[in-house]
Amino acid sequence: MTDSLFHQPALAEVLLTVLLGVPLVTAFAVLFMPRQWPAAIRRLSVSALVINFVLSLWLLGGDYTGAEFQFLEKVSWIESLGISYKVGVDGISLWLVLLTTLLTPIALYASWTSIQTKVKEYALAFLLLEVGMIGAFVSLDLFLFYIFWELMLVPMYLIIGVWGGKDRVYAAVKFFIYTMAGSLLMLVAILYVATTYKTLAGQYSFDLEQLHRVVLPFEVQLWLFAAFALAFAIKVPMFPFHTWLPDAHVQAPTGGSVILAAVLLKLGIYGFIRFAIPLFPLATQYVGPSVAALGVIGIIYGAYCAWVQKDVKKLVAYSSVSHMGFVVLGLFAMNTHGVSGSVLQMINHGVSTGALFILVGVIYERLHTRQLDSFGGLAKSMPWYTTVFVIVTMSSVGLPGTNGFVGEFMIMSGAFLSESFIGFGRWGRLLTLFAATGVILAAIYMLHVVLRMFWGPLSKPEHERLPDLTAREHLVLAPLLVLVFWIGLYPNTFLKRTEPAVQTFLSDFNTKWLACRQNDAERLLRPDPAVPAGGPAQPKQGSPSKQGSPSQQGSPSKQGSGTAKPSSAPSRPVAQAGVPGPAADTKGDPR
Amino acid sequence: MLEQIFDNFAVERMLLWIVLLPLAGAVVNGLFGRFADRQMVGLVGVGTIGLSFFLAVVAFLRLLDMQPEGDAEFVPLQYSFYEWFSIHLRGRAVPIDIAFVFDALSGVMTLVVTGIGLLIHIYSLGYMSHDRSFARFFAYLNLFSASMLVLVLAGNLPVMFIGWEGVGLCSYLLIGFWYETPAYAAAGRKAFVVNRIGDFGVLIGMFILVAVAGSFDFASINHSSYSGAFTLAGWEAGTLATVACLFIFLGCTGKSAQIPLYVWLPDAMAGPTPVSALIHAATMVTAGVYLCCRLSPVFVQSPVAMSVVAVVGTLTALVAATIAVAQREMKKILAYSTVSQLGFMFAAVGVGAFAAGFFHVFTHAFFKACLFLGAGSVMHAVGAHGDADIFKLGGLRSILPRTHITFLLSCCAIAGVPMFSGFFSKDEILLGAAQLGVASDAAFLSPSIGWFVFGGLAIAATLTAFYMFRLYFLTFTGEYRSAGASDGHGSEAHGSGEHGYDASPHESPASMTGPLVVLGVGAVCVGWLGLPHLLPFTGAHLPHVWGEWLKPALAHVEFTPAGGDPLTAVNIAFIAGVSAMAVGIGLAYSMYANKSSDPIASGAPASLYSFLQDKWRVDELYAAVVLRPVKGLARICAWIDQTFVDVLLTKVTSGLVTLSSFILTRAQTGVMHAYGFVMALGVAGLMLWFWSPHPDVMPVVKGQNVEFTAGRGLGYEYRWDLNADGTFEVPSGEHASSTFGSKTFGSETSASHRYTPDDFRGFILVAAAILGEDIEIPLSEHAVVLDPEVLGPDWQVSGDAALPPAVRVEGNEVVIRPNSAAVYARGKLVSEKEVRLPAGSRLRIGQVPMRIAPVVQATLEVRNAFGNVARETVDVTIDVAAPAGARAEVVR
Structure with a gap:
């Protein structure tokens, strides 16, 4: 039953486009609705977003056991520059897309009553925001990614700047310029990689899969990694690039804060996973421990800053800095449970912090203040509110049985047990020791709030x-x-779909890292015989599946549907002049 | 047969229900309790834990039934629910299952938790009957029971940690149960945060254990400890065990209120009294001891950790006992008494007497729960709120007869009156310490630790007997000192009771005295389970039920007495135990029986007395040394964030932008000739670039053919010297060639040439990279020693003298000296000193295929429209096949 439900081939082939299209079309519809109908606008936009969430559940029907992207769509866009509309999800982006589609309607619905002015524009901003966020998570083309990445910025800027608090303009401009500064450098780096590809391969491409093949000298990798990392570090935000966050959160309306914390911050980490780390393995190896150390500093520093805040929202904002530090640490542990823990912790943070911001919004609507001093004894008058708040607090503190624990535990064990060659060894233990003090600090500042x-x-x-x-x-x-306890008690629903993708991520990283280690001269790796050749030279080339996915022989040339349709795509001979390629034998995790 | 299978299945499933029932009770009462009436709430609360107790008894009987005769391995009951999540270690998945193990240790503990839990639930029906948040209380209490059962039954560390933190949460919620009083809420927070410090230790300890043992399961960890896994090469044996155990023990000091983290427990008495009895006396606080016993095989790997545990336990026992002597409130005294008794347990664990320590956990659960409930009954009777000042009580013997008798029995038990339960367990602990003391020097722990523990505990035992009977005499004997006070009746929950208590106290209802009686009987009798193995002086042997039962679950430590006589230690321990009891009770009787004042307060030096009464001022010390600096650090961080980090990244960057824009606006002068000058500079630069041509040769190798392409430009014309012979040719194309001076140029942008061996200018050794592009090693007449990194693994023939091969060029051929490398040419291993190979040859060194590629040179001259000529020479590695029939020439 569910199988047939999930495997609607027609829908599956364009599902991601549909997910992007529903909010976009709704946005157009809202655009032409009279502004005197705020109730209708609210209803339409929330229900469209809910429908989009329901549609996005179809993504769960993909096969995430292998290394391939699911629901892949590729349409050539600007052919001369090798830019294409190429989207797909794997076990990592799947959850981030679902998080987006779940939290956007929640955020909009949470501000149902608090936003009374310019309702039309508010709904419009949320709809476009969702397009940008989903697009950024599913793009497999760097150019496309960059467009969505910047597209997100504008609605968020407006949400803070128009419906925000007293200093909203300052906060909005700060948010915008910070993020923009980072992303412009990233654009330069993207262009550098693409032009290098052009000199090596003879034509442009922004296709991630093609650009993966580019090996760059160590110093170049460092610079490009720095450019990417800056954009992502600002977004995460990592210490010391976090100071836009408290301002933005304090000024943003509840719905904006929810989205900002729950989804936008995740794009930073996602960028590291999808782009910065795989593209520049030598640089990752070189600076990885330092970035992880920055994450740990963020954990402790964010927690300390949170402790003494008087404004609850600011406190939660700083707690985000602390929590995202854990995510960074787990990511740079570069082992399966460290990275999987990071991915899980991204969802956890989205759920817990999203809920915290909603809760803060609830009390703000009633009392029009967020100052800790002005509360006290609310348990007496608002028992349910208190119960929910305490549960979310415990999730944020990482109490076992709630979602926070599983993520933090996997991250810390990942960092502690990291045997990764990226130089983490003993550092990992020390960093974990410091990171674990964050567990104490989280209890201190969150219980302080309670x-x-x-x-x-x-x-x-x-x-x-x-x-x-x-x-x-x-x-x-x-x-x-529900998610707090679901992830806390049965995280395998999530981890079982994520872990294969993480393993692919790690083994691809190791493969490329080894190639770079051997020779970091600027060159193009031969397309992995097991990877779809793609590229303009052989646009319709069949693609035998990657190693590690015995379930799938190959995917049809269109690669459209997420369903496993075995095809007899011709496997390309490894025709390399004179050199018998041992690559196929040695590929895989060398550890 | 069939029945047996069914039986097995059912019993194992029972472990799950033992945990789930109280959890379900908590959920039901938490969600719907506030809409239901009290009977219903009480029924759910008590019923679930009662069922859980019943199942635990059944499971325990089944466990007894299952054990094979003789010395065969102990068979625990096990139940695995589902896989929670997994981590990966050394390429292997380490699953973390929600798994429960019901063995000798956890079986007993489960009975204690559910049994005493049931009694306290029943007691609470009466005690909390007037409270507004009756349902909330039972929800918390049930949640606590479920968490504690998870802690006890867990088969691995992470699942244990669910319970470990779960009980911490419940403790937090229950201490702050009357949240409207800020001090209580603060006490709850203190408990949680202090426990979190301990949890930090448990987390890290867990990671070390899994790193060493490769598993989170208690069974595997304990098993691996016997195989020396905890010994780090080059370090003292058991170093890793030391580190792991010390971190775990940090967690235990938090949960079980030991120095330095004991400070939360006395404050925790802010919770309702049944909570103090259940959580902060009988069960949760003993979790640390339980964990040490669970991991006892790891602990005994590390003498350092054991010594630390022993010393910390002894010091805690002593310090807490001295504080208890000077306190005025019932529950405060009992709280410090609990801290002190927990110290006894850890001291026992530290000297290797695990069974004795756990025996004290068991007996202590009965008499301390009874004492707390008795105190609760007294407070309920006199209408005291929060705690009761014993100097305002007195003479309650006749007013509260049932409370009095059970309280007296428990006091006797804790003081160690012979034949009471506490006597046996305390005697076992002292015996354990004495055995270490008299042990020969070869023991793995230092005997001096044994004597230290023994001496400390003997003093602490004396103090225990003293302060407990001080409490008893002041409460129950003499005159009731609040008789004249204003009345004003109410339970703890909403009584006022700041100055004196209810003038006419009354005995508590049966729901409260019933549990008291059961626990009082337990306080007397449960010790008989652990009758001493050897009787003092006579040396008669008694069956040691307790020790035998726990043997399979605990590490076994035995010390050979130096004198050879095992009776020495038994006698010493017995004398010390009995005399401590007698001295303590005697002193208390002479000072406090039928008295109403405190002779210590007047007799002892005032500074010492107030020092003790202020609990050694440890809270103040921590506030000054830890709390304030940390909070200060937080303030500094927040300040730095606002005034430095933010300024650096926003004000400074925006300042830089402003500055540069200021400078650039200066350039926009509007002065025409300045613009003209800049424009002229730009034009000149462009001219300069165009003045000389740019050849930009791109070779494309196709076997022996190479195709060259040149860059294009304004009026470019080309001529090529493709074979590097010094003469330039102009490729014939459709475009006419032009002559410039003596040189002929053509407009064809590409040229190709087929190279023969005569054109070769040098050689390159091309090593096929494992991945990606090949590695090219230029060769010359001077030998090049190959980099082992290029060769990959397994290139040596023999492992030792690993000298990589050397390669050089001789004439038109390449000579390879294999040295200690495995060089394969023409399909066989080169065994000679040197081998000579022509261009195009394929060979293999170790695993890496290589070929010898010739290098050719080509030169291009380009002339542009200005008549300027530029020249570019490129070296190209080409790919030729080895000449047919060419044989590897061997130089011997």
Whole structure:
């Protein structure tokens, strides 16, 4: 039953385009709706986003056991420059897309009542934001990625700048310029890689798979990695590039904060996984431990900063810096559970911090303040609110049984047990030791919030009659609470789909790293005989499957559907002048 | 047969239900309790834990039943629910299953948790009957029971950690149960944060253990400890065990309130009294001891860790006992008493007497729970809120007869009156320490540790007897000192009771005294399970049920007494235990029986007394040394963030932009001739670039043919010297050639040439890279020694004298001296000193295929429209086949 449901070939072949199209088309529809109909606009946009979420659940039907991207679509766009509309998901981006499609409607619905001005534009911004976010997560073409990456920026800038708090303009401009500065350098790096490809292969390509083949000298890799890493580090945000975040969060409306924390920050880490690390393995090896150390500094520094904040939202913002530090640490541990833990922790952070921002928004709507001093004893008047808040707090603190624990545990064990050759060895242990103190600090600052907000006597007698969570707020928070326990108790739903992709990521990295280690002269790796040749030279070349996916023989030349349709695509002979290629034998994880 | 299978299945599944039932109770009461009436809530709360107790008893009976006769291996009950998640270690998945193990150790502990838990649930029905948050209380209590059962039953460390942190959460919620009082809420937070410091240790310890043992399962970890896995090459034996155990022990000091992390437990008395009895006396705080016992095979690998545990335990026992002597509140005294008794348990673990330590966990659960519930009953009776000042009580013997008798029995037990449960367990601990003390020097622990522990515990035992009977006499004997106080009745939950208590106290309801009686009987009797193996003086042997039962679950440590007589230690321990009890009770009787004042307060030096009463001022010390600096650091971080990091990255960068824009705007002067000058510079630069031509030769190798392409430009014309003979040719194309001076140029941009051996200018050894592009090694007349990195693994013939091969050019051929490398040419291993190979030959060194490629040279001259000529010479490695019939010439 579910099989037939999931394997609708027609839908599957264009599913990602549909996911991008639904919010885009809705945005157009909203554009032509009269602004005097705010209720209709809200209803239409939220239901479109919910439908998009339901559609995105189809993504789960893909086969994530192998190394191939699922739901792959490729349409040539600017042929002369080798730019194509190429999208697909693997076990890593799958969850980020689902996180996006889940949280965007939640964020919009959470601000159902709090946004009363310019409702039309607000809905429009959210719809476009979702297009940008999904697009960035599914792009397999660097040019396309860059477009979506920048597309996200504009709606977010408007959300902060128009519907934000008192200093919204400052925060919005800061957010914009920070992010823009990073991404421009990234653009330069993208162009460098693409032109190098041109000199080596004779034609342009922005296809990630093709650009993967480019080997660059160590120094060049360092510079390009730095350019990519800066863009991503700002987005994550990593210490010391994080100072835009507290401002943006404090000023943004609830819905904006939710999206910012839950999804936008993830794009930084995702960028590392998808682009910066695979493209520049030597640089990754060289600076990886330092980046991980920055992550650990972020964990501790963010936690300390969070502890003394007076504004709850600012506190949660700094806690994001701390939590994302864990994600960075796990990623640069470069082993299966470290990276899988990072991916899981991205979802966890999206769920927990998203919920925290919603909760802060709830109390802000009632009391119009976020100052810790002005709360106190709310447990008496708002028991459900308190219960939910404490559960989310525990998830954020990483209590076993909630989602936070599984992620942090995998990350820390990954860093501690890292035997990776990227020079992590003993450093990993030391870094883990420091990172683990973050667990203590998280308890300190989060329980500080709970103590100040909920325990003790009521700070003001009029708080006695504060309304508890409304039905709408329950509805908004319920899916997040379900996820808190689902991931906490049965993370394998998620990990089983992620781990193969992570293993592919690691083995590809190792392969390319070895090739670079042997000779880092600027050159093009021969297309892996097991990788689809792609490229303009053989646009319709069949693609035998990569190693590690015995389930699939190959995918048809169109590669459109995520379904496994075995085909007899001709396997390309390894015709390399004079050199018998041992690559096929030695490929794989050398560890 | 069929029945047996069914039986097995059912019993193992039971382990799951033992945990799930209280959890379900917690969920039901937590979600719907506030809409249900109290009977329903009570039924769910007590019923689930009661069922859980019943299942635990059944499982325990089954466990007894299952054990084979004789010395065969102990068979535990095991149940694996599902795979939680997994990590990867050394290329292998290490699954983490939600798995439960019911063996000798966890079986007993499960009975304690569910049994005493059940009694305390029943007690709470009465105790909390007036509380507004009745349902919330039972939800928390059930959640605690479930977490504690997970902790106890867990088959591996991460699952244990669910319970470990789960009980911490419940402790936090229950300490702060009356959250409206800020001090209580703060106490809850303190408990959680201090425990988190310990949890940090457990986490790291867990990682070390898995790194060493390759598994999280207790069974595998313990098993690997016997095979020397914890010994690090080049380090003292058991170094890794030391590190792991010390981290784990940090966690234990948090959970089980030992120095330095004990400070949360006395504050934790802010919770309702049943909570103090269940969580902060009987079960949760003993989790640390339990964990040490679980990992006892690892602990005994490390004398250092054992010594640390022993010393910390002894010091804690002593320090807490001295503090308890000077306290005025019932629950405070009991709290410090708990800390002290936990110290006894750790001291036992530290000297290797694991069974004795765990025996004390067991007996302590009964008498301390009874004492706390008794204190609760007293407070309930007199309407004391939070805690009761014993100097305002007195004479309750006749008013609260049942509470009094059970309290007295438990006091006797904890003081170590012979034949009471505490006597036996404390005696075992002292015996363990004495045995180490009299052990020969060859013991793996130093005997002086044994004497230190023995002495410390003897003093602590004396103090225990003293302060417990001080508490007893002041509470139950003499006159009731609040008789004249204003009335004002209420339970702990909403009583006021700041100055004196209810003038007319009353005995508690049956739901409260019932559990008291059961626990009181337990406090007397449970010790009989662990009758001493050897009787003092007589040397008669008794069956040691407890020790025999736990033997398969614990590491076995035995010390040979130096004198050879095992009775020495037994006698010493017995004398010390009994005299400590007698001295302690005697002193207390003479000072406090029927008295109402504190002779210590007046008799002892004031500074010492207040020092003890202020709990050694450790809280103040921590506040000054840890808390304030850390908080200060946090403030500094926040300050740096706002004033430095943010400024650096926003103000400074925006300042730089402003500055550069300022400078650039200066360039926009609007002065025409300045613009003209800059433009002229630009034009000149362009001219310069165009003035000389740019050849930009691109060779494309096709076997022996090479096709060259030149760059294009304004009026470019070309001539080629493809074979490097010094004469230039102009390729004939459709375009006319032109002559310039003596030189002829053509406009054809490409040329190709087929190279023969005569054109070769040099050779290159091309090593096929494992991946990607090949590695090219230029060769010359001087021998090049190949880089082992290029050769990959296994290039040596023999492992030792690993000299890589040397390659040089001689005439038109390449000479390879294999040295110690395995060089294969023409399909066979070259065994000679040197081998001579022509261009195009294929060979293999180790695993790496290579070929000898010739290098040719070509030169291009380009002339542009200005008549300037540029020349570029390129070296091209070409690919030729080895000449047919060419044989490898061997130089001998």
